[in-house]
Amino acid sequence: MTTPGSDVILTRMMSLHPKIIDLTLDRVWRLLEALGHPERNLPPVIHIAGTNGKGSTQAMIRAGLEAEGGRVHAYTSPHLARFHERIRLAGELISEPYLSEVLAECETANGGIPITYFEITTCAALLAFARTPADWTLLEVGLGGRLDATNVVEKPRLTIITPVSLDHQQYLGETLPEIAGEKAGIIKRGVPCVVGPQAPDGLGAIEEKAARLGAPLLVHGQHWNAWEERGRLIFQDENGLLDLPLPNLPGPHQIDNAGAALAALRHLGAGEAACEAAVTRAYWPARMQRLSHGPLVEAAGSAELWLDGGHNPAGGEAVAATLARMPKRPTHLVVGMLNTKDIGGYLRPLAAVADSLTAVSIPGEPNTLSAEDTQAHAAKTGIEAGTSDSVLDAVRMLAARDPGGRILICGSLYLAGGVLRENG
Missing domain, CATH: 3.40.1190.10 (Mur-like, catalytic domain)
Structure with a gap:
């Protein structure tokens, strides 16, 4: 058989x-x-x-x-x-x-x-x-x-x-x-x-x-x-x-x-x-990974495109510290998170390094936080925030608005996994 x-x-x-x-x-x-x-x-x-x-x-x-x-x-x-x-x-x-x-x-x-x-x-x-x-x-x-x-x-x-x-x-x-x-x-x-x-x-x-x-x-x-x-x-x-x-x-x-x-x-x-x-020689995807090919990179144009799967307050601190050490350029977050996570604790350290945040829901995840809820949490931390129907739409919008910027997709390993699958 x-x-x-x-x-x-x-x-x-x-x-x-x-x-x-x-x-x-x-x-x-x-x-x-x-x-x-x-x-x-x-x-x-x-x-x-x-x-x-x-x-x-x-x-x-x-x-x-x-x-x-x-x-x-x-x-x-x-x-x-x-x-x-x-x-x-x-x-x-x-x-x-x-x-x-x-x-x-x-x-x-x-x-x-x-x-x-x-x-x-x-x-x-x-x-x-x-x-x-x-x-x-x-x-x-x-x-x-x-x-x-x-x-x-x-x-x-x-x-x-x-x-x-x-x-x-x-x-x-x-x-x-x-x-x-x-x-x-x-x-x-x-x-x-x-x-x-x-x-x-x-x-x-x-x-x-x-x-x-x-x-x-x-x-x-x-x-x-x-x-x-x-x-x-x-x-x-x-x-x-x-x-x-x-x-x-x-x-x-x-x-x-x-x-x-x-x-x-x-x-x-x-x-x-x-x-x-x-x-x-170590390789570990979705940990401050620079994306170099695929439809999302094409949509980003001349903007840098990064991906990270951190999803708790310590992860937010690590991402913020990493961004603070990078060459300075406008940084825009695309964030999707699960409703079981401490989103405020994750976003607070990022408020100092992010110029904007675009919230998305995580496709296919029943426990996803809605884009609107993520946007509301971001606003409480002082980050300028909006929503988008998808990661691809968010990247296109941000790249058009700020071609020389840095775009970081972050907030969940489940979101990161979906990005890697769809981006090839």
């Missing part, structure tokens, strides 16, 4: 559970047992949690490990244009036939029992990883950490917690210590953990969990530091100093992400060439 395409199976999987998010590991453990426990047969695992910077940090670690000839599995979410982006097998995106095969196997093993989309697709990724030879497995947490579907590896080689900030409070807790405690749920007994820059009360929650489990910490500001100096990235840890090019991923926040990646690589014994590759 011919295996149906992945899109067909993934659509069926969406209906297996009434909730998109339902944090527990019971369903994952049940399915993994039915599959023969693939999570016990993975190449050495590096597990990454945090509010912001997980994907960029993972991309840098992967670039560093691959520069030394390592074959690296990588799991990330959500995808932007195609589901296949979530699963990278020994350096290559999973093929359509193999993705369909492992999805179908998981669907059969699950037997129609309720399980969330993320849980069953994570099991499919772990199955593919276990069956494909590689040297490393990089697992990015989907949401939180303690009860995330990726948190099933008993003894990872290393864990990493990137900066923690307020996001997903309805699932993780209302305070920073509560959220940091959930992220710290990936820490395992005796397993070292690299910790990126944290607020003091967030760091306290991480340190408390690590102390209970006897997990050695490699903490930013204590065991390692990274900073920019004279147009270079300087990294220092107990092994000495590295003088490297600035990260090719734009934005001052990438200094901290690079620092966490370098701390991880140095702990794993990587050499200076791998460390340099980590900061110069």
Whole structure:
């Protein structure tokens, strides 16, 4: 019998559970047992949690490990244009036939029992990883950490917690210590953990969990530091100093992400060439990405066109800091957000760097904030704001009004994914 395409199976999987998010590991453990426990047969695992910077940090670690000839599995979410982006097998995106095969196997093993989309697709990724030879497995947490579907590896080689900030409070807790405690749920007994820059009360929650489990910490500001100096990235840890090019991923926040990646690589014994590759070869779309081709770029004409998927207050701060460092030119935002996000917290830091904002709704997303609501929130922050029926219409209008300007499409990974799909 011919295996149906992945899109067909993934659509069926969406209906297996009434909730998109339902944090527990019971369903994952049940399915993994039915599959023969693939999570016990993975190449050495590096597990990454945090509010912001997980994907960029993972991309840098992967670039560093691959520069030394390592074959690296990588799991990330959500995808932007195609589901296949979530699963990278020994350096290559999973093929359509193999993705369909492992999805179908998981669907059969699950037997129609309720399980969330993320849980069953994570099991499919772990199955593919276990069956494909590689040297490393990089697992990015989907949401939180303690009860995330990726948190099933008993003894990872290393864990990493990137900066923690307020996001997903309805699932993780209302305070920073509560959220940091959930992220710290990936820490395992005796397993070292690299910790990126944290607020003091967030760091306290991480340190408390690590102390209970006897997990050695490699903490930013204590065991390692990274900073920019004279147009270079300087990294220092107990092994000495590295003088490297600035990260090719734009934005001052990438200094901290690079620092966490370098701390991880140095702990794993990587050499200076791998460390340099980590900061110069990493690729991570929709993180202050300059678009260079496609219908949207044609519509922008001589205006610069950028794309970013940040969607919480810390993401807004990172985008604002990046824009402030760029060559000065009028900057116009095209913003679409979900109604579950703190839009005021996201937009407030951008008010200082944006000349205008054009609000759009996110096509096909039931939880999109309406363009009119986004416009109203922008007006409260003091940003001159209007609305548009689509991103393409917004880009055309802004390019006609200000041909020498900079246009940044931002506010949601779901909006960014739609832009990448439509723009080719």
